[in-house]
Amino acid sequence: MKQLINVPETVVADALRGMAAAHPELTVDVSARLVVRRDAPVAGKVGLVSGGGSGHEPLHGGFVGPGMLDAACPGEVFTSPVPDQMVKAAAAVDGGAGVLFVVKNYTGDVLNFDMAAELAEDEGVQVAKVLVADDVAVVDSTFTAGRRGTGGTLFVEKIAGAAADEGAPLDRVAWIARKVADSCRSFGVALTACTTPAKGSPTFDLPDGELELGIGIHGEPGRERRGMMTAREIADATVDALLTDLQPTAPVLLLVNGMGGTPLLELYGFNAEVRRALDARGVVVARTLVGNYVTSLDMAGASVTFCQADEELLRLWDAPVRTAALRWGV
Amino acid sequence: MKQLINVPETVVADALRGMAAAHPELTVDVSARLVVRRDAPVAGKVGLVSGGGSGHEPLHGGFVGPGMLDAACPGEVFTSPVPDQMVKAAAAVDGGAGVLFVVKNYTGDVLNFDMAAELAEDEGVQVAKVLVADDVAVVDSTFTAGRRGTGGTLFVEKIAGAAADEGAPLDRVAWIARKVADSCRSFGVALTACTTPAKGSPTFDLPDGELELGIGIHGEPGRERRGMMTAREIADATVDALLTDLQPTAPVLLLVNGMGGTPLLELYGFNAEVRRALDARGVVVARTLVGNYVTSLDMAGASVTFCQADEELLRLWDAPVRTAALRWGV
Amino acid sequence: MELDTGFFLRWMDACARDVDREAKTLTELDAAIGDADHGDNMRRGFQAVTVALAEESPATPGAVLTLAGRTLISSVGGAAGPLYGTLLRRAGKELGDAPSTDLPGLRAALAAGVDGVARLGGAAAGDKTMLDALLPAVDALEGGLQAAATAARQGAVDTLPLLARKGRASYLGERSVGHQDPGAASSALLVAALVEAVGDE
Amino acid sequence: MELDTGFFLRWMDACARDVDREAKTLTELDAAIGDADHGDNMRRGFQAVTVALAEESPATPGAVLTLAGRTLISSVGGAAGPLYGTLLRRAGKELGDAPSTDLPGLRAALAAGVDGVARLGGAAAGDKTMLDALLPAVDALEGGLQAAATAARQGAVDTLPLLARKGRASYLGERSVGHQDPGAASSALLVAALVEAVGDE
Numbered sequence A, B: 001m002k003q004l005i006n007v008p009e010t011v012v013a014d015a016l017r018g019m020a021a022a023h024p025e026l027t028v029d030v031s032a033r034l035v036v037r038r039d040a041p042v043a044g045k046v047g048l049v050s051g052g053g054s055g056h057e058p059l060h061g062g063f064v065g066p067g068m069l070d071a072a073c074p075g076e077v078f079t080s081p082v083p084d085q086m087v088k089a090a091a092a093v094d095g096g097a098g099v100l101f102v103v104k105n106y107t108g109d110v111l112n113f114d115m116a117a118e119l120a121e122d123e124g125v126q127v128a129k130v131l132v133a134d135d136v137a138v139v140d141s142t143f144t145a146g147r148r149g150t151g152g153t154l155f156v157e158k159i160a161g162a163a164a165d166e167g168a169p170l171d172r173v174a175w176i177a178r179k180v181a182d183s184c185r186s187f188g189v190a191l192t193a194c195t196t197p198a199k200g201s202p203t204f205d206l207p208d209g210e211l212e213l214g215i216g217i218h219g220e221p222g223r224e225r226r227g228m229m230t231a232r233e234i235a236d237a238t239v240d241a242l243l244t245d246l247q248p249t250a251p252v253l254l255l256v257n258g259m260g261g262t263p264l265l266e267l268y269g270f271n272a273e274v275r276r277a278l279d280a281r282g283v284v285v286a287r288t289l290v291g292n293y294v295t296s297l298d299m300a301g302a303s304v305t306f307c308q309a310d311e312e313l314l315r316l317w318d319a320p321v322r323t324a325a326l327r328w329g330v
Numbered sequence C, D: 001m002e003l004d005t006g007f008f009l010r011w012m013d014a015c016a017r018d019v020d021r022e023a024k025t026l027t028e029l030d031a032a033i034g035d036a037d038h039g040d041n042m043r044r045g046f047q048a049v050t051v052a053l054a055e056e057s058p059a060t061p062g063a064v065l066t067l068a069g070r071t072l073i074s075s076v077g078g079a080a081g082p083l084y085g086t087l088l089r090r091a092g093k094e095l096g097d098a099p100s101t102d103l104p105g106l107r108a109a110l111a112a113g114v115d116g117v118a119r120l121g122g123a124a125a126g127d128k129t130m131l132d133a134l135l136p137a138v139d140a141l142e143g144g145l146q147a148a149a150t151a152a153r154q155g156a157v158d159t160l161p162l163l164a165r166k167g168r169a170s171y172l173g174e175r176s177v178g179h180q181d182p183g184a185a186s187s188a189l190l191v192a193a194l195v196e197a198v199g200d201e
């Protein structure tokens, strides 16, 4: 597998240099591995910090900006960042109203963010945390590290970001973030494995004519392997997996998300089938986002996330946002 | 090669159904193959129509909306649309000020848009055309079908769309569109071939350890094959190819464009190298866009486009735009 | 040799059948020096022609070809749609509304159609396009349908060493050499279908 | 057996060397049931440890391990960073600022470190994690460094039939069975490096 890179060792630093060059509205610290909105800290506003392994772009750096994150901490590819990054980020974005850490539920992310929270509080920053664990493919959480955080992260960051933008205090922003996290469910499918720069070959073997159901976003295999399916069959299986876990009682925000290597043409076609499947099961879709937002390098495949949204969440979703990857209203 | 589709025959129709579901602000006619902004025709405004083969998403349907295109005509995958589509599109978006066809320079696109222009004028719509032919990889245009239209199309559609939005008359919008087209240059590199739904296997053979320089966006091989290169070497070769053709005398708008299968992480890293190469050669970059905008299905690789921009073009570039794939200011 | 409306309907029928059978090959040829869609384009077009002819039952040879040409233009797209559409539409117009024609009449009609293709696409003999099969076919038509078919086939094969100067293949420069032009190959199929249209009678 | 600052510096050195040599294998193990980065994580971490130790020249065994642990936390990320960082930092704290220690002292320090790992990660023996190599190693340390190395190695191999209940591998459920845990494998390397640290003297 060929990659458009210099050497594996500098992939993250190179990407940060490229972000710095493309986005003058961001402060990118290449050596400290931080992406911060240029006008941080915003006085009196709760600061939102997230982060995680690289390879999921535009998550999280592409979501930094007014109305969403104040800072992102990119780790090595598929490796959660280190506490030093989050501590620096917290200091950079604390406008006196405290900081919310948005953490995807992986052992590495949780441990590093926990350590960072302790250290940041030692430095006088008030820190709250929200854990995103939306992947229904991880079934029995008592015998696992718990559900993974995937596409739901986008909804948490956008909606909590809007609440912070409106001036909500830390406990309120954290409460809304947790409410969103509780309202999200995701399920993903891979048609191919991805290739990490360090490994240089696909992370697992997925022969032609087979696919993986219930994959995560770190190039790990899924829970079940099946013979190749049509978009329609995949949509039905995906929607069934989601609804078995949570039958929405309110209209949903829908994310039909590409894993990185699937063309937009196919993603839109898949959205048609997902919508058909949801319609048939009585789920009302209020908003739809189709595209590559929470990716797994060059993996072919897609995930579907829904977020059950009451009036307030819908209003906060529609509120202005101005980031590299999500932008409306400004 | 696996694809997230139903059957190859319905790929375009399925994608249009998915667009319709995701974008209530668009009128999508699945059987007539049209994507039109919902409020068309806008009285007194020049209508912008483009189109081309599918497989280049978000081009062109993702660029329909206020400040950019009024309608897009998607053909079959990599096959230019038929005149009937463009004639219908022209009728749908003509607000009395005439219609501009934005045509990428391929034999098929040119012939079909030419026929459509004649038919539309027979129906009383005033039509002007602009040809985009920005690909410097096609060297000797007297012995070829001429340069291909690639990434420059985005600049033409955005900037001419802004001019139309400001109320410029047809001849002025066409003049600006031609000026932008003349100011754009592109060059692309493929690390893998793409797989069309109909063929189901890569359109050409590109072994590991080799890449193609000077590719187009239709899965055709490039002009030269070389041993694998680093991002830095590719950036140097690309920038040299561009500047040999046109040495900008004004700051440029820069598009570092993914072909569809290359992760955003790599594209940002490539942008760092492109910027370094431009800096070293004294080219000033005014704006940068990094992402998958003019794609070739799942092809891995990237293209670089610059548009030399005077004050007016820069102002029109910065003007508000509200489409599925490009959005700012509103 | 009287060539009536039935003959032209059978010709279109044979074209649809042969293009369907050879679609994969045509797409493979196009994959090598183009964009891997020529077979699918031609199949989609002639399927639409079959439907249109069945629906509208045109009454004269000229009406058959004019309708077929219009249908190709409206359903194929790409370079082949307007070019083949023009070929048949112009040939149809040349035939006027006579109830039948003969070999010289067919030859004159196809000559007009091929001239239309040359004008529209701006290509000349030797540019490695469909014209390299169509031009020799029209010449050879004096000697009968079979002679035309043979000439078209030979013309298509002879595009192999040529350097493309028109269409997508021209982007490849020297790398277009050594491959047969897909449009020339499909033209050879269409001309060969004339022979089948007689045999099918 | 006196274990002085030099011994602990040599241990860290041997860890860096062995992890570098085995990085590819560790990443392969992680590819099978994780995310294919464990070798790179460990290499990056111990490279940073080597630099930090050279720069700060800590004067006591406790200071060596505390610095190494802090450095792992600041440079590795993932699950392994905080866990291995805690292992060494807690062990270092346990050693206090004594200028040297002995085998029981080392054992008590490592026991404290492993306890830290268990608390932080919430895993128990048999969950298919690094603990399955570390816990038997601490037990066996009574019998000397070589015994500990053997026990750790055996513990790592014994993770093969286990079903993962912690970390990424747990997402795989039944499919995690039949693979060796990468963290257990790296733990076995670190314990084996203790033996080398004596030999290197």
Ligand SMILES: Nc1ncnc2c1ncn2[C@@H]1O[C@H](COP(=O)(O)OP(=O)(O)O)[C@@H](O)[C@H]1O
Binding pocket: B078, B079, B080, B107, B108, C030, C034, C035, C037, C038, C041, C042, C077, C078, C079, C080, C081, C083, C117, C120, C121, C122, C123, C128, C129, C130, C131, C166, C167, C168, C181, C182, C183, C184
């Ligand atoms: N300017 C031209 N004049 C005549 N024939 C042409 C011209 N350009 C292309 N062609 C023919 O069209 C064929 C390609 O058709 P097709 O693949 O269906 O369209 P596209 O190139 O748009 O994908 C070529 O093989 C060639 O024979």
Ligand SMILES: Nc1ncnc2c1ncn2[C@@H]1O[C@H](COP(=O)(O)OP(=O)(O)O)[C@@H](O)[C@H]1O
Binding pocket: A078, A079, A080, A107, A108, D030, D034, D035, D037, D038, D041, D042, D077, D078, D079, D080, D081, D083, D117, D120, D121, D122, D123, D128, D129, D130, D131, D166, D167, D168, D181, D182, D183, D184
């Ligand atoms: N909760 C835990 N307790 C103890 N060890 C764990 C735990 N979670 C993961 N590990 C260890 O960490 C190893 C994975 O490390 P690494 O691949 O570097 O991190 P990541 O899983 O974040 O990619 C696993 O093989 C396992 O031994």
Ligand SMILES: [Mg+2]
Binding pocket: A053, A078, A079, A080, A108, D035, D037, D078, D079
């Ligand atoms: Mg990891």
Ligand SMILES: [Mg+2]
Binding pocket: B053, B078, B079, B080, B108, C035, C037, C078, C079
């Ligand atoms: Mg085509």
Ligand SMILES: [Mg+2]
Binding pocket: C030, C034, C035, C036, C037, C038, C078
């Ligand atoms: Mg073609």
Ligand SMILES: [Mg+2]
Binding pocket: D030, D034, D035, D036, D037, D038, D078
């Ligand atoms: Mg790992």
